[in-house]
Amino acid sequence: MNKKVAFYTLGCKLNFSETSTIARSFEGEGFERVDFTEKADIYVINTCSVTDNADKRFKTIVKQAQKVNPEAFIAAVGCYAQLKPQELADVHGVDLVLGATEKFKITDYLNDLAKNDFGEVHSCDIDDADFYVGSYSIGDRTRAFLKVQDGCDYKCTYCTIPLARGISRSDTMENVLNNAREISQQNIKEIVLTGVNIGDYGKGEFGNKKHEHTFLDLVKELDQVEGIERLRISSIEPNLLKNETIDLVAKSRAFVPHFHIPLQSGSNAILKKMKRRYLRELYVDRVERIRSVMPHACIGVDVIVGFPGETDAHFLETYNFLNTLDISYLHVFTYSERDNTEAADMEGVVSKAVRRKRSKMLRGLSAKKRRAFYESQVGSTRTVLFEGENKQGYIHGFTENYVKVKTPWNPELVNTLHEIQLTEIDSDGLVRFEFVSELQLQD
Structure with a gap:
């Protein structure tokens, strides 16, 4: 019987992309991935430390795993695991805590899945986190998170991210484009670009300061990748959002407004x-x-x-x-x-x-x-990409400019793009619409 592994992700889109990559490494070792609510041999919790609440939730999630399988091996990775590894290791039931450089090598640390008497910690000095590991998530069929950058050189006085993730460093253009192509081949219609400070894209693969490419170069190249209907830029610092990038998005084939x-x-x-x-x-x-x-x-x-x-x-x-x-x-x-x-x-x-x-x-x-x-958008014609969940008899979707719409559930609409006209705002604040054409825009 294959060993089973389950994952729980706290925090940002970047964490989701990295969880997905870690999960694929388990699958490569013969593990079967199951939902976190199911019985598994190992539970992996990808932690966040941006807010106080994310810290507190960790203990609750460990207890959830123990309730399903008291004998399960529990591992913690992610930002909180880098910042306060011993604090996590001391939580009852936690067997393994891996820091920033170790999390992508988690399967190397699993000699057996016997419970430990205490949490074993493998963490690094954050200055050692000077290499880049590319990631992307394919959890939701309609959308993938593609990591293009990691770490941050900014010194905002409230933020622990540089301590948790290290210096700013970027994936190579070639790797990002290859990952985008891999995603496009899996019938995923939208890619969201993620990172800690994605406008800083271009710092060398090993954290050097030589800029081989800029974020604008990356956006231009990604716009040419066939098979991706939509590209969405996630959070970007105002000082790094240049006029040229804004203008390119305005004229882009795939980047959405x-x-x-x-x-x-x-x-x-x-x-x-x-x-x-x-x-x-x-x-x-x-x-x-x-x-x-x-x-x-x-x-x-x-x-x-x-x-x-x-x-x-x-x-x-x-x-x-x-x-x-x-x-x-x-x-x-x-x-x-x-x-x-x-x-x-x-x-x-x-x-x-x-x-x-x-x-x-x-x-x-x-x-x-x-x-x-x-x-302001009611009466306009937009394109909607439908999600995959039946929520109280409705299917939801997002227009290219992120208006959330709803219509009675129809499984044939899942992961399809349609041209629609926005008609009215419903009592729940979501927007109803009419199909401009029953013809699907994309297969």
Whole structure:
């Protein structure tokens, strides 16, 4: 009988792409992959440490695995495993913890799957994480996450990612294109480009500073890959989102008009304390540039509330800035102290209650922004890619500019592209539509 392995991923799209690559290495060793809710011989948890909540969830997930199979071997990998390996190893039931350089070699550490008396740790100094491992995920038939870059050279005062993932380094252009072609051959219609700081693409494969290619070079080449209907850029720093990239997306064959651009604060004083590499004036310029060439584009924004020293005046500056900005939705993060970051030692700590209140206000603003964006799209003709899940009798999909639509469940629509006209916003905030043509655009 084949041994069975199950995976649980916390955190970002990048983690999902890496979990998928690790899973393929297990399959190459003869393991059968099963769902995390099923009985397995080994459970692998890919951890995140961006938020306090992700840390806390780890213990709960370990208990879930133990409940299904008390004898199972449990391994932890990922950012939290690099930052606090002993803390994870001390969690009851954890047998193996692998740091940043070891996670892709996990099968080498599995001599047998007997439970350990204590968690075994194999982690490195993060300065040793100077090599690149390419990854992509194929969990969802309609969409794949393709990793193009890893690590970060920025020194934002609240962030542990450089400590968890090391210096900025990129995949070779050849590898990225080969991975994209492999994905395209599996009837996947959309690729989302992921990384820690993808606009920094071009740093050498081993972290050297010689730029062989730029992010613009990569976007141009990927746009030519046959078989991929859609390419989507995930989060990209405003200072690295160049006019040439915006213009290329506007004229592109496959890149869709959807940008996710971290802001973090609408107050220049707070941006400086965060050591961000731009001020709010540049952010306005980026939004205006996108709107000038793609008026229908979807623009998402990351923002952090409750950073040390953020007064009511600073927060209102952020709120008012976002309220007047022509954006489509927000991802709101409540600041949480992270060990070994500058911000953790800063004065002016904002109380948890105030952080929650500010977060709630911005989430309300996000709902208002999304509604206004959806309303602006009613009556327009778009292309939708349908997802694969039956949710309460409906099938959902996303237009190229990230409007979420719904229609009664029809399994024949799964993973297909159709031209539609958006007609009305339903009571749940999603958009109903009519097919412009019953003819499918792509097979």
